[in-house]
Amino acid sequence: MTTHAVAAPPARTGRHRSGxxxxxxxxxxxxxPFLVIFAAFLIFPxxxxxxxxxxxxxLATGTKFVGLxxxxxxxxxxLFLGGLGRVALYALVMIPAQLVVALVAALLLDNLxxxxxxxxxxxxxxxxxxxxxxxxLMWSFLYSPRFGPAGTIFELxxxxxxxxxxxxxxxxxxxxxxTWQWSGxxxxxxxxxxxxxxPAIYEAARIDGANGWQIATRIKVPMISxxxxxxxxxxxxxxxxxxxxxxxxxxVASGALPADYTPNMYAFALAFSYSQFNxxxxxxxxxxxxxxxxxxxxxxxxxxxxxxx
Amino acid sequence: MKSKILAGVGxxxxxxxxxxxxxxxxxxxxxxxxxxxxVNEDATQVSxxxxxxxxxxxxxxxxxTHDDVxxxxxxxxxxxxxxxxxxxxxxSGSGAPDVIMLEAEVLSSFSIRDALVDLSEYGAADVKDNYxxxxxxxxxxxxxxxxxxxxxxPMGMLYRKDILDQYGIAAPTTWDExxxxxxxxxxxxxxxxxxxFPPNGRAFTQAMFAQNGSVPFVYDNANPTDIGIxxxxxxxxxxxxxxxxxxxxxxxxxxxxxxxxxxxKLVDGTYAIYLAAAWGPGYLQGLEGSDExxxxxxxxxxxxxxxxxxxxxxxxSTFAVTSQAKDKEAAATVAKDVFGTxxxxxxxxxxxxxxxxxxxxxxxxxxxxxxxxxxxGQQINKDVFLxxxxxxxGFTFSPFQNYAYDQLQQEVTAxxxxxxxxxxxxxxxxxxxxxxxxxxxxxxxx
Numbered sequence: 001m002t003t004h005a006v007a008a009p010p011a012r013t014g015r016h017r018s019g020x021x022x023x024x025x026x027x028x029x030x031x032x033p034f035l036v037i038f039a040a041f042l043i044f045p046x047x048x049x050x051x052x053x054x055x056x057x058x059l060a061t062g063t064k065f066v067g068l069x070x071x072x073x074x075x076x077x078x079l080f081l082g083g084l085g086r087v088a089l090y091a092l093v094m095i096p097a098q099l100v101v102a103l104v105a106a107l108l109l110d111n112l113x114x115x116x117x118x119x120x121x122x123x124x125x126x127x128x129x130x131x132x133x134x135x136x137l138m139w140s141f142l143y144s145p146r147f148g149p150a151g152t153i154f155e156l157x158x159x160x161x162x163x164x165x166x167x168x169x170x171x172x173x174x175x176x177x178x179t180w181q182w183s184g185x186x187x188x189x190x191x192x193x194x195x196x197x198x199p200a201i202y203e204a205a206r207i208d209g210a211n212g213w214q215i216a217t218r219i220k221v222p223m224i225s226x227x228x229x230x231x232x233x234x235x236x237x238x239x240x241x242x243x244x245x246x247x248x249x250x251x252v253a254s255g256a257l258p259a260d261y262t263p264n265m266y267a268f269a270l271a272f273s274y275s276q277f278n279x280x281x282x283x284x285x286x287x288x289x290x291x292x293x294x295x296x297x298x299x300x301x302x303x304x305x306x307x308x309x
Numbered sequence: 310m311k312s313k314i315l316a317g318v319g320x321x322x323x324x325x326x327x328x329x330x331x332x333x334x335x336x337x338x339x340x341x342x343x344x345x346x347x348v349n350e351d352a353t354q355v356s357x358x359x360x361x362x363x364x365x366x367x368x369x370x371x372x373x374t375h376d377d378v379x380x381x382x383x384x385x386x387x388x389x390x391x392x393x394x395x396x397x398x399x400x401s402g403s404g405a406p407d408v409i410m411l412e413a414e415v416l417s418s419f420s421i422r423d424a425l426v427d428l429s430e431y432g433a434a435d436v437k438d439n440y441x442x443x444x445x446x447x448x449x450x451x452x453x454x455x456x457x458x459x460x461x462x463p464m465g466m467l468y469r470k471d472i473l474d475q476y477g478i479a480a481p482t483t484w485d486e487x488x489x490x491x492x493x494x495x496x497x498x499x500x501x502x503x504x505x506f507p508p509n510g511r512a513f514t515q516a517m518f519a520q521n522g523s524v525p526f527v528y529d530n531a532n533p534t535d536i537g538i539x540x541x542x543x544x545x546x547x548x549x550x551x552x553x554x555x556x557x558x559x560x561x562x563x564x565x566x567x568x569x570x571x572x573x574k575l576v577d578g579t580y581a582i583y584l585a586a587a588w589g590p591g592y593l594q595g596l597e598g599s600d601e602x603x604x605x606x607x608x609x610x611x612x613x614x615x616x617x618x619x620x621x622x623x624x625x626s627t628f629a630v631t632s633q634a635k636d637k638e639a640a641a642t643v644a645k646d647v648f649g650t651x652x653x654x655x656x657x658x659x660x661x662x663x664x665x666x667x668x669x670x671x672x673x674x675x676x677x678x679x680x681x682x683x684x685x686g687q688q689i690n691k692d693v694f695l696x697x698x699x700x701x702x703g704f705t706f707s708p709f710q711n712y713a714y715d716q717l718q719q720e721v722t723a724x725x726x727x728x729x730x731x732x733x734x735x736x737x738x739x740x741x742x743x744x745x746x747x748x749x750x751x752x753x754x755x
Binding site: 059141144252258259269273275 | 396718722727
């Protein structure tokens with residue numbers, strides 16, 4: 001911002017510099033309340049939790065300093081690694097699913113200009129407006145063999161409804177819940193990116209003989225690739241930290257969803273069910289390390305398309 | 310320039326005013342958030358966390374009859390919900406109530422973290438004779454007493470007389486008869502099953518094993534680092550194999566307990582028998598969707614050996630004094646006296662359907678002859694639960710009972726739901742898992 005500097009002649013440097021400093025001080029004053037809360041509720045707890053993760057506390061023998069041994073234990077803990085494998089599998093399945101739904105919806109809505117497209121946008125986005133816990137609770141009832149509609153629907157075809165909450169099917173049940181909830185949000189992001197493309201490009205393409213499909217795949221998608229990368233990064237971070245939906249569904253499917261199903265759930269169970277707060281901090285930080293590596297790695301691999309310098 | 314300074318000062322003032330809204334709460338939080346009314350403002354206030362139904366009436370009863378101490382009660386959640394809050398408060402060093410309702414199975418998990426006060430120094434011996442031997446053993450560890458018993462869960466069998474009569478089945482008295490009855494019900498083409506064996510039974514599953522002689526844990530707070538673990542004894546294996554057999558033949562369901570589905574099936578006739586604790590009737594009565602024509606009756610729990618009946622307990626709760634209590638004397642008084650009067654227990658029995666462990670009521674004619682309308686006027690205490698309570702000898706839980714239950718649930722699920730393991734292997738695996746965990750936590754295996 002150089003609007004004020006342009007007008008100031010060099011002869012008044014002394015007063016001018018204090019003017020800038022005063023503006024900076026006022027700026028800090030405005031940001032101060034946020035910084036205080038940010039520090040108190042984010043920075044300090046992180047430092048404290050990291051400190052806790054360097055100690056080991058067992059039920060029988062109390063607390064002692066162990067340095068990074070806890071991290072060694074975490075990265076060789078079969079429950080943690082199993083959970084990581086599971087969320088990685090979820091990421092491999094869920095992210096393409098959400099992306100495909102969001103992309104197709106955004107492309108379709110971009111082509112239509114009728115009131116139907118506005119209504120559809122709202123409907124697709126609506127699940128995102130529902131709090132995650134409420135959405136998961138609703139789905140737990142929808143999946144319930146007794147209260148859900150599956151029994152009635154399958155009976156129409158003369159088939160037996162599958163049990164959506166058994167160990168074999170819970171994976172796809174959870175994929176379904178998350179895709180339903182988040183595709184709308186990603187669709188809006190992609191749609192906004194699509195809207196920012198200059199329509200003159202489409203005209204030029206049509207003149208060159210491109211049909212709708214070619215416009216979509218050869219022009220639109222590459223031009224919004226940075227938005228898509230952003231969407232994938234958010235989805236990746238969220239999926240690796242998968243917690244809310246499995247925890248809510250645990251109340252109806254605790255056999256299929258053990259307490260350590262995902263690393264975040266494992267950290268939660270360690271802290272609040274088994275009173276192992278130090279090791280829980282370690283698991284949380286270990287997960288954070290994996291998420292960092294995952295997301296920065298992904299951004300690095302897509303550095304040509306992601307639009308970040 | 311002036312307006313900017315003014316704006317900056319204004320923002321700072323608003324921020325300061327907003328922050329003072331977060332008033333300091335290190336002494337006043339308990340008083341500020343009582344659910345009940347305080348009768349005597351000057352008396353010492355003791356904060357209590359409990360989730361009993363109709364507890365507010367019991368608290369009012371106490372507050373009206375005690376001038377020197379007043380209870381300030383909040384419902385901090387049921388079962389595990391309350392325990393996670395308590396666990397966090399212990400870890401952080403503040404925020405725990407003075408007196409807390411705890412099920413007997415988690416007492417050693419908290420006493421090992423020095424979160425509970427040893428009540429033997431606060432007059433626990435005065436009330437010891439008011440409780441049964443089994444109940445007192447559950448709250449003691451060696452010479453220390455960590456809580457005062459409140460209610461118990463002696464087990465019995467609640468059955469749908471109308472369903473059993475319809476198919477000509479007599480209420481089983483042994484587990485062999487139970488298996489035969491289940492087969493007969495299925496052969497007759499009944500829409501439901503005889504009973505349910507929940508994989509997440511936790512204390513229920515443990516009680517079933519205990520009935521066949523299982524003593525899974527040997528633990529004493531006097532030697533807090535020693536623990537004996539024996540979960541794969543032959544008695545437990547036989548019990549689990551029995552249920553595995555019934556489940557594999559489709560004679561019992563394996564639905565998870567306490568879900569909405571399970572609650573519906575309990576009352577709509579899908580299960581003809583509900584193997585219940587004495588708080589089971591209260592639980593049943595609170596559920597929606599009951600079958601109008603249902604006739605429930607209570608009978609003693611089926612036995613492995615009719616000649617040598619073994620009584621077991623499922624659940625039941627106590628009041629413990631936490632180490633964060635400011636006035637431990639007052640807190641101990643509350644723990645001993647809140648459910649220590651006839652009036653309190655009349656409320657507890659009639660409104661909350663609790664099963665008292667306090668002998669003056671337990672052994673009274675009033676309780677013995679009480680007719681329960683839900684059971685068509687049957688005197689279920691005389692018929693079933695008093696003998697069950699009297700025969701109960703107590704039980705020892707581990708100091709990591711939550712973890713043990715989670716592992717037990719995984720193993721039982723593998724056996725009866727996924728059918729991926731047989732019961733003997735599952736219990737052997739459970740033994741190995743628990744031993745490994747105990748060693749990691751610094752315990753010495755006995």
